[in-house]
Amino acid sequence: MIGKPRVWISRPTFSDIVARLEPHFEVATEAEETVFPPVVLAGKLASCDAAIVGLNQRIGAMEVASAPRLRIVANLAVGYDNLDIPALTAAGIAASNTPDVLSESVADFTWALLLGSARHIGAAERWLREGRWRANGFKDWLGLDTRGRTLGILGMGRIGQAIARRATGFGMQVAYQNRSRLPAAVEAGCAARYVDKSTLLAESDFLVLAVPLTAESHHAIGAAELAAMKPTAVLVNIARGGVVDDAALAAALAGRRLAAAALDVFEGEPAVHPALLALDNVILSPHIASATWDTRRAMTALAVDNVLALFGHGPDAGHPPSLLNPGVLAVRPAP
Structure with missing residues (x-):
């Protein structure tokens, strides 16, 4: 050369x-x-x-x-x-x-999305900026507590484990699904319980997606999976666009068959499904979970x-x- x-x-x-x-x-x-x-x-x-x-x-x-x-x-x-x-x-x-090198910062941002969606932070800020705040009714802006709830994690690699470790401070139980079960010592360190996917969907009050995008994980969360979740549940996707069927998610959120969602990734980025943009019960961020x-x-x-x-x-x-x-x-x- x-x-x-x-x-x-x-x-x-x-x-x-x-x-x-x-x-x-x-x-x-x-x-x-x-x-x-x-x-x-x-x-x-x-x-x-x-x-x-x-x-x-x-x-x-x-x-x-x-x-x-x-x-x-x-x-x-x-x-x-x-x-x-x-x-x-x-x-x-x-x-x-x-x-x-990015696991901890992505885990932090995941919790920002989770808490923000649980407490309507995005919608409340937009409402205030529009000058609509005169007085709050006692039952306005009621959100979801985390303490005592179940955090479900689909994909328990480095990032999933970092997310799970933070759950103890919020008084949450952790259930997870992964391609293979983690060693007992790792489960104990994350205070996490291994379950099958159907149990994860049924039990999660907050479901975080942290799986890589593969042929097998494409639309891992679609209409059928969303229907299997609690109507009071919150979905957080920091994995990849395509793991979630965004059209099916928008329909579930619009129909209040799911309480809320927070998304850092989207199918067809940088495009965002227009139905998601019209909803107040979803937080949208432009793929910035590692941006520190x-x-x-x-x-x-x-x-x-x-x-x-x-x-x-x-x-x-x-x-x-x-x-x-x-x-x-x-x-x-x-x-």
């Missing part, structure tokens, strides 16, 4: 952290948040040796077909449904994500660590810390 390998970063991030790449790479960073069409994205990747990308860049076989030098795609997220991992692996391209200074900096640092390590630099040289397809290194060793 003549000259330094080239890294393309698809979105503006923290320049002081990106600067760690500069002694070893030629670095090109996009100045604005942009969702690139597939053909344009393929052109961006064509001359790269590494790429650091956000969730809004969908990368599969077509996008990397003309990128023979590309060795790693480092995702700035813990989820990676925007990456076609089999296609990248077949092309000999490593893929990485940013696990662990510390966490976004840590995510950037981990993505940079993965790129550096793949090319033999830094304390993890040769062993990127969060590869999603580590087997690719056996076929196409690190440079």
